[in-house]
Amino acid sequence: MANPEPPPAPIEKLRAWWSRRQWLDGTHGGATPAEVLDATGWARSVGGAAPYLGLFARAGLDREAVDGAVAALEVHELPSARGCTYVLPAADFALGLAAGAGAPEGELAAAEKHLGVTRDEIEKLCLAISQLLSRNGPLDPSAIRAGVGGASRSLGEAGRKRGQSTTLPLALGLLQARGLIRRVPPNGRLDQQRYAYAAWDQPVVGSAAELAERYFSWAAPASVKHFRWFSGFTAATAKAALAPLDLTPLPGTDLLLPSELVAEFQEFTVPTTPHHTLLAGIDGIHLLHRDLPRLLDPADAARPSPTAKGGRGFGTEADPQSHVVLDRGRIVGIWEYDTEREEIVHLPFVPVDDALREAVDRTGRFIREQLGDARGFSLDSPKSRAPKIAALRAAAAARPNG
Template identity: 80%
Template sequence: MASTDITLPKLRAWWSHRQWLDGGHHGATPVEVLAATGWARSVGGAAPYLGLYARAGLDRAAVDAAVAAVAVHELPAARGCTYVLPAADYALGLAAGAAAPEGELASAEKHLGVTRDEVEKLCLAVTHVTSATSPMDPAAIREAVGPAARSLGEAGKKRGVSTTLPLALGLLQARGTLRRVPVNGRLDQQRYGYVSWDQPVKGSAAELAERYFSWAAPASVKHFRWFSGFTAATAKAALAPLDLLTLPGTDLLLPTQLADEFAEFTPPSHAHYTLLAGIDGLHLLHRDLPRLLDPADAALPTPGAKSGRAFGTEADPQTHVIADRGRIVGLWEYDTEAAEIVHRLFVPQNDLLRAAITRTETFIREHLGDARGFSLDSPKSRAPKIAAFRQA
């Protein structure tokens, strides 16, 4: 490396730059954004839309068209969690998440008296009733498979698995033989149908590691283990084939081919504000919130939290965030009643920041209608946070 001048502002600005949050990629497609910056975490909220809008100015119609064309899709991927992936990564994403439904089945076998044989028979029944063109919702599938799916009673309800059908659907999705389709084509609403699919599932731990460090580096082994869900031994084996160097004085790893670019990188002198979901990749690829916060901001109370806990002690932001060159400089939520963004800023408001807020507010109002953080988020549930913002 040409320089060892590694400061936190430089790291933040570099992460922001690699995440395409510096304003230079308007007009890119959803596929291009996700391939370059990483899979977008999706939990039935607005995060994928907000992230693609912030990086490339993409409106909801463009994103939904890519979903309809299966150019990008929401799949169970790393750790079995749902992400929006580009088509080139479907096989790898499914391979990365394959262990999760197997774990759910093992738990059901142990605690609910379920057998693998009955779930495999149910899987076969589901494949017989689903087609590649006409999505079926879970209720229709259960009716069609009849006694092949059974209730798991009160014990199942307590564990969040009321019937055996979700176990089969999870396995079939992980195997690439079933695809979950949003019934209205939107990524921010959790109503789905299922269609049959023929998607290969393949990819190594090293391949996932290579992808991850292309999106998130510099990152530590701990960061990578969080994203992948790998054990220490699996992570070590995954990293062994990669050409990584350790940044001096840190535990952060960087692909050698990026070393010169990183050394020569200079943080922009002018602010560039973006409004992101709290689970945006800028944070969630590392899940190390303090690295994006100045100490004084980290000590502020979490908006609307009854315990009065400090924002910087959270594993994840409990609200949406405003970023500038990799630093979180504010928090925000969308007030559906007033059709406006409410916020708490850590920096003085200026024309650039005001314009960024107005642009995102207009985008939400005209294209999304709301900016839910996750599937169970609602105007009522976020009211305490909005009230805290307005009182600040």
């Protein structure tokens, strides 16, 4: 008789494993920004504090260290997976750009179809921008527009309705994807979306299989669905990308794990001591899979979310509507930063002990002294965040031990 298949791994073990692989166990202090991103994955950046919060939580990195790595091109914000911006280590610049190369081509195709744009005019604009930046960069978009003169043109009302007021963004997107220009934050910070552009000469090289290998080194165990979300690949492309990899299915699940990690995973046990970290809602512990319920206990998944419209349950959201507190891979609370009072407003899902208080205080000091705010994204502001903060305060006060 064949041996029975072993039972599925408990969700607590999976969460704790993901947390450890994401360096959220407090054992990697002193690592560089590039080392963190190489080991745990590219950090999603949308003009908010997520990269800073993630690097601080994983390696205790302060803003000066992160900004220094950006200035030295040890890490950089680039359009990559799905055409979205991530902060990548230098070793992945070529692969990241290759992963995102299709997005600006798609935007150009849409402009050709709907706005009367031609590839020839955009290629001529690309050449004009490249020559300008080689002579005079870095330059902000206004200076580039003035410098290229008639090579850039308005797309009129039709363009404005489609979010393309001129041809300039089309050319900038293509040049970035080709590694010929890069965005430079004028103040050196990642938590804003004002940029100048500089000439660059970065190769764009990488295959779907290489991206799959990198992904499973960061996110495994993960499913094909998880990988397709991250990569934006079709089912056929994802299947081809995974074919060369040596992946082992976890019994009773649709999750795959690199075979070289199977023995380590089997021997892994959940730490008995809590370890709390405060992260952005788009941190890789969530966004590499974008499968929020796996990080929530069932009772917490059913909780009404005070920061979501309509009082939806946490488990019904695609993404957290606020920043999150984790303990060994489980979301145990949500939080926002109140700039007026210069403090974190925290709604815990678990009893608050000294370790959790210390984690909240430590992150609050980091934000107050080094960042000034913890925006979720570029358009997030203290004013727009005020209703969330009020809702969190009210929900926290209503707790039995509030």
